[in-house]
Amino acid sequence: MNINKKLTIMVLNFSGNVGKSVISRHLLAPRLDAQVVPVETINSDEHETDSIKGSQFSTLVENLMTIDDSVVIDVGASNVESLLEEMKKIAYSHEDFDYFVIPTVSETKQQQDTIKTIIELNEIGIPSEKIRLIFNKVDSPNDVPTTFHGIFNYHQEQQNFELNPAAIIRKSDIYGRIAGKTIKELSDDETNYKELATDKTKPQEERLYWSSQLINKRLAVGVNSELDRVFNVLFVG
Secondary structure: OOOOOOOEEEEOOOOOOOOHHHHHHHHHHHHHOOEEEEEOOOOOOOOOOOOEOHHHHHHHHHHHHHOOOOEEEEEOHHHHHHHHHHHHHOOOHHHHOOEEEEEEOOOHHHHHHHHHHHHHHHHHOOOHHHEEEEEEEEOOHHHHHHHOHHHHHHHHHHOOOEOOOOOEEEOOOHHHHOOOOOHHHHHHOOOOHHHHHOOOOOOHHHHHHHHHHHHHHHHHHHHHHHHHHHHHHHHHO
């Protein structure tokens, strides 16, 4: 599943709550064996953080040159504008990124912000084939062209980004149930949770814990398969 070359991918959208961090951590990073670099506002208390502000774009680009593996840049919504402004100031800096992935959801504002994000990327000079959309938190895959009609209509008029109706991630409870592990790690986990959950020698509370882990594992297997499919749709063809 892994692509045998280094890729640098930026995940962004002017809107929040569209799943940028989920897509960075659970979809892209495991399949690219990539480092995730979050771009968020540094805390005002100046505690040490691995995040950088959008205004520190030049530092980000400098660091990218020294990383030998694939990198996923997860840009927080509050930093998109400043990051893109800095990108405009450094000629050809957008060429250091292989793809710009834009997650979107069905709410009207998020669709409008998605289109705004595409327009801003086009104005910088990023070609349409580098801009990839993901339809996230989808209820019914068959309804995507209708639910996201604003984006489909815009694409029909402008053709300035890559749109594939199969790039769909459905809603799932798994994202709210797990912590620490990625979907892929949980899916690949070989622990026999069913055996642990049905072991009558263990306390009821412990058995309930293993039972919840079994549900998480089963949910993760299905979602991981879906993420494999989306990755192929986006980058493999």
